[in-house]
Amino acid sequence: DAGITQSPRHKVTETGTPVTLRCHQTENHRYMYWYRQDPGHGLRLIHYSYGVKDTDKGEVSDGYSVSRSKTEDFLLTLESATSSQTSVYFCAISEGRYSGNTIYFGEGSWLTVV
């Protein structure tokens, strides 16, 4: 196992409510990522972090914000959830940003927005 814990693992929420997903790592890796996986789209990067308080956008960042106050924790927040954000969300980590740095994934958080 890659030492990644995601919480909650499953959540059902109503449209318009805020939702926060948490990713916790025990590997002390510098880089952390949030991806979403949807049928027909594969895995898409939402946001990533390259250090405490250092974050950047991925390819599908609209409607999402992130925060990283500690090396081990990376939070993904949906400020006002919409049905289009129903998805499975994966946290991932890597030691560095280069091609040779392996990315390891967590087990996923299933989010349903009704």
Add this chain to the structure above:
Amino acid sequence: DAKTTQPPSMDCAEGRAANLPCNHSTISGNEYVYWYRQIHSQGPQYIIHGLKNNETNEMASLIITEDRKSSTLILPHATLRDTAVYYCIVRVPLGGANSKLTFGKGITLSVRP
């Protein structure tokens, strides 16, 4: 981004070797090839990666052609638990434009008893 192409599915008999092909003809010189697999309702599991030399670990072997335009993942003795979707990807470094770890549709491996 270097794209990859894989056949949609294949099967093999339990105990036999499973050879999963992947084409990545537009790969750049410093980009690694990675293989992951995903069993339903689980996160992508890292299997192996390589740049230009063949690689082997406790899970699998990776054979990369000399021109680096294709590779083959080999599961030497497939078991029923190896039934999964296998993704071949090219890891693009972060930085510059939006970074992607693009997972295509992968290849569904079915291991039969």
